[in-house]
Amino acid sequence: MNLTFCPFLIILALLIAAPTFAQEPVGCDKFKWPIDRERALLANASQVTSGGELSQPLATAVMVTLVPIADAKLPLAPSRAPKSPDTFAGFVRLSAIPKAGTYRITLSHGAWIDAIQDGRELKSVAASGVTGCNGIAKSVKFDLAAAPLLIELSGTTASAVAVVVTPD
Numbered sequence: 001m002n003l004t005f006c007p008f009l010i011i012l013a014l015l016i017a018a019p020t021f022a023q024e025p026v027g028c029d030k031f032k033w034p035i036d037r038e039r040a041l042l043a044n045a046s047q048v049t050s051g052g053e054l055s056q057p058l059a060t061a062v063m064v065t066l067v068p069i070a071d072a073k074l075p076l077a078p079s080r081a082p083k084s085p086d087t088f089a090g091f092v093r094l095s096a097i098p099k100a101g102t103y104r105i106t107l108s109h110g111a112w113i114d115a116i117q118d119g120r121e122l123k124s125v126a127a128s129g130v131t132g133c134n135g136i137a138k139s140v141k142f143d144l145a146a147a148p149l150l151i152e153l154s155g156t157t158a159s160a161v162a163v164v165v166t167p168d
Contacts, residue, residue, distance in 0.1 A: 028133035032126065038106040038164055039136045045108070045162040050090030058098065061164035063108075064153060066090040074152050079121050080112050082155040089154035094165065097144045102168040106139040111156035115142045117149055141168055 028035065037059075045061035048054065050072065054062060066072070066088035074091055082089075097103065102125060105113050110129065115122045122142050129138040153161055 025130045026132040027130060028136070030130045031133075031139060032128035033104075033139070035106065035128075035133075035136055035139055038104065038139060038166055039133075041164045041166070042106065042108045042162040043135050045164070048092060050092070053093045053095060055095060058094075058103075059164065059166050061162050062092065063160050063162045064090050064092055065160050066153065066156065066158065069154060072154070074154065075150060076114065076116060076119075076121065076152065078112055078152060078154040079114050080155065082112070087155050087157060088159055089152070089156075090161075091150060091152040092163065094149040094151070096148055097146055097165075100144065100146045102141055103144050104139050104141050104166050104168055105151060106164050106166065107137055107153070108135055108162035109156055109158040110137045111153040111158065111161050113138070113140050114152040114154070115140075115144070115149060116152065117145055117147050135162075 041059060041061040045063040048062040049065045050067055067090060069082055069085065069087050069089040072089035074089060105115060124140045124142055126141040151163060
């Protein structure tokens with residue numbers, strides 16, 4: 001076998017496979033953790049407008065009505081700029097997280113999630129997203145303190161997104 005031909009084949013194989021690496025997995029069974037509980041909660045979300053305060057306990061889903069990003073009046077700028085100015089954004093506040101720990105913020109549609117406590121953006125500890133799973137698209141884990149929580153959603157083409165916060 002001609003050894004100078006091998007690098008060409010390797011590069012060709014990588015170029016062909018590259019689009020596959022960039023795509024999200026397809027199907028509900030492709031999440032990195034079980035999402036049956038969150039999926040059921042998201043299916044029964046109550047309505048709330050952007051900027052609202054959630055008095056419901058955790059594990060109660062809400063459908064957040066979003067507005068064009070230019071009109072969203074987000075308390076903090078999104079940590080990731082939207083790819084297009086024609087996207088929607090909004091936010092909700094939870095009066096308090098009952099006890100410190102790892103929690104999942106799960107969405108019905110793809111959107112950028114910023115979790116904010118004490119005026120600081122929190123870094124996620126894990127994320128999982130799929131396509132082709134009716135009613136759920138993304139779940140992100142955050143380490144939260146026992147304190148109020150602000151959830152900002154941005155960078156989505158959906159005008160409303162159901163969101164639920166559940167303990168991990």
